[in-house]
Structures are given as C-alpha cells and as structure tokens.
Amino acid sequence: MLELRIAGRDFGQPVLGEIFATVEKGDRICLLGPSGIGKTTLLNTIAGLDKTIPQEAVIGRDELRVGYLFQEHRLLPWRTLSANLQLAGATPQEAEDHLASVGLKGYGHYLPDQLSLGMARRVALARCLAVKPDLLLLDEPFASLDPVMAGELKTLIAGIMDANPGMAMICVTHDGGDAEILANRLWYLDGKPARLQWDDRVGEPGLIDGLLGKLRRLDLADS
C-alpha cells in the first residue's frame, strides 16, 4: 500500500540516507534506533510534512488516510476534545464514540489543558481514529508515561490493530519491549546518514528474540 523511495534528507548535514521499503496492509512496524538518528524525520517524510522530499519518494500516500500521533498531543488547546476530533473529520457522534473507545467516555466538552499527559495522548490517538486511517503513525506513544499508563496504551493500540486488520502501523520507539508486544515487523534505523539496517518480519519466535538481543546490546553500547 505504501512504497518508500527516499533519496535522502539533510539539514545542513545528511540525516537520512537512501531508504527503500514497502508497507503492506496489516503491517505493525516498530521503528527502532538510537536517539536523534532521524526516526521522527522519517515519520514526517511518510506523513508528507517534509515539503523538500518529492512526492514520488512516498508512493501511494495520497490514496491513504493517515492518522499521526505526534510526540506532543498537539490538540488545539482552545477547542474542546469533541471539537478537536470533529476538526479531523469526525461527526459529533463519532467524536464521542472515539473518545469512549480510548476510555474517555463523556469527556467531549473538556479542554485539552484539563487533561493529564496520559489522557491527552489517548485523545490524540482518538483523533487518529477520527480520520478512519489506513496508516497509523505513532511517534514514541509511550514516552514519559508511567509504566501503568504506558501498559494501558499499549493494550489499547494492540486492540485497535486487532480490530482493524487492514490498517498498517509504524510506531517509533526506543524500547525493544514495546516491539515485543506490538510489532510483527521491525525496522532498525542507524548510521550516518541513517538507513534501515534491518527490515525483518517477525515470523518464528527466535528471530525477534535475536533482534531484541542485538538491540539491547546496542542500547547498552549507546548509553
């Protein structure tokens, strides 16, 4: 459904190198890699936010509806939660339903500043669902959440993916543990400029363990 043919991206110095990959329906990709390597840049490129990347570099995006969960919630603070979801294309009833589906039933009239970080992130996830997405882009959805909230959000996202088998997901994370729960495919971005070092489907149980083992060693070396 999506084909990446990115020639590279630099901000003064090269950040992304050549990136070739395809994303299929039902893919649950966890995008891993060291901090600052360009994971968010890659996500922005896929979302079409980077105007310096030619359209031909991301083939098929124009036919897709994309839901993007940014690192910050990026809700409009002066609009109610319901209005925020409606601006993304939901009807008032759908907005209530999407809020309910992330565990915030009846919160439609609240303002974003009245929410905790974890709640705001769930609303931002509900906004992703409001566009009825074919592709979910999640940028570190579990960052700075406490373990309980992060666990709940993981279960929620896994549930959404189970309920929508045609949907694809690309989830940026630092944590190999997230990948164990969510992913059926792993991308590992590293190098200068950064390329996809691994692009592996998680088939047999041994493979993911092997990848995660490598990741953990890299994490240790990194920190």
Next chain:
Amino acid sequence: MTNPGSSAAIGRPPFWSYWVVLPAFVLIWALIAWWMQSPLLPTPLQVLDTLIRESASGDLWHHLGATFGRVAVAFVLAMSLGTVIGVGMGRSATTNALFDPLLVLLLNLPALVTIILMYVWFGLVEVAAVMAVVINKVPNVAVTVREGARSLDYRLEEMATVYEFSHWQRFRDVWVPQLFPYLMAATRGGLALIWKIVLVVELLGRSSGVGFQLHLAFQVFDVATILAYSLAFIAVVQLIELTILQPLERRSSRWRQPEAADA
C-alpha cells in the same frame, strides 16, 4: 505567570485606587479653580453644567455620534487591512520584503502630514478624512500582527496539514486563537490612536464631530466646553473598553483557565 513574585505580576491596580485618586484629583482641581476665579479654568461644576446643557440641546450626541462613526469605519478598515498585510508579512518572505520598506516609511510619517495630504489631494470630504486615519493606523496593526504570525506554532501547522484542515478551519481554529493576543494589542493601541487622530482630522477639515467642537471652543477660549467634550469622550472610550473589549478578552482567553471554563 510562572513567577508571581516578579514585578511582572503587578497588573491592574486595585479597584479602590480609582475611587481615591480620581476624586482627590477633582477636589484639587476645584480648589485651584475656586482660588483662581478665572474663565480659563472653570470649576468641575461649571464643566458639568456645560456637559448637561450640551447634552440637553442634542449637540453633544450629534458630535459624539459623528466622531464615533468615523472611528468605527476607520477602525474596521485599518484592522482588516492591517491583519491581512501582517499575516502575509509574517508568513511569506516575499510579502515581507515588499511591505517592510513601506512600513518603515509610513510608521515614521507624522499623522498630520497624511491628514493634510489627503485633504489637499481629495478635498475636505469624508472619504479623505477616514482614509487619512486608516493610513496612519494600518502600519501599526500590520507590525503587531506580523509578530503574531511569525510566532505561530509550527507543530499545530503540521497537525493541521496532516489532518487536512480547510483554509477556513486553519484560519479560524489554528491562526486566530494564536493571533488573538496580538489582535487585542492592535485593537487597544489602535482605538487609542484612532480616537486621537480622528479629532485632528475633524479639527482640520470637518464640520461635525468632537474635534470640530473643540476647534470652535478654542477660537473663543471656551475652556468649559473643551473640558466637557473631553469628559464625554473619555466616558465613551471607557464604556467601549468595559462593554466590548474586556468581555471579548475574557471570553476568548477562557481556555487558559481550565477551572473557570469547567464551571
């Protein structure tokens, strides 16, 4: 806001200060006027008398109305034009390059020059009067709004792009709330400036309005009338502040105070 102990926390003075300082001021004025016994400094009561007389004859309302009409038209035109130019300049380097030199020119041009030129070129007509005010005000609005447009949050822009906001949604739901403090600043400064320029415009070339009345009173050194019209003028400006500007500001910044919005 984050540091309540800082000097920035000194906002509006307490309400009672108005009830102490202003009456004290009137008292001192009355004492000096009583001591001088000169028509050049009438007592507060004489001014009040004049105010009541002008109001009863209808003159006050006629001239205040004329001034108010000019202010309203000039204000709407200057704000709309200045906002469009300001947003354009804040968002596009080309527009900025095109308008910035003109702004520098206009910002430093004395209001009086614009007024004289408009009257000389277009005659002593209403359009010339209003245009003179607009030309004086547009650069201030544009400069203020440009600052706002430059500080628009790129993260919300990206969000609006991803979620395919229409142009109107982007303007109404993303831009206007962020520009609001700048628009309010432009409005506040704008009204204060426009009121004053309109008086000069009326003094120089109109036959109605508060400025025209001040001109007549000046020719016969009728200080009581000058002060009466000034008082009426101050009252109208304060009325607009209290009934329009402050409620508007409270309403639009409600989202900043979640507790209040929840109530």
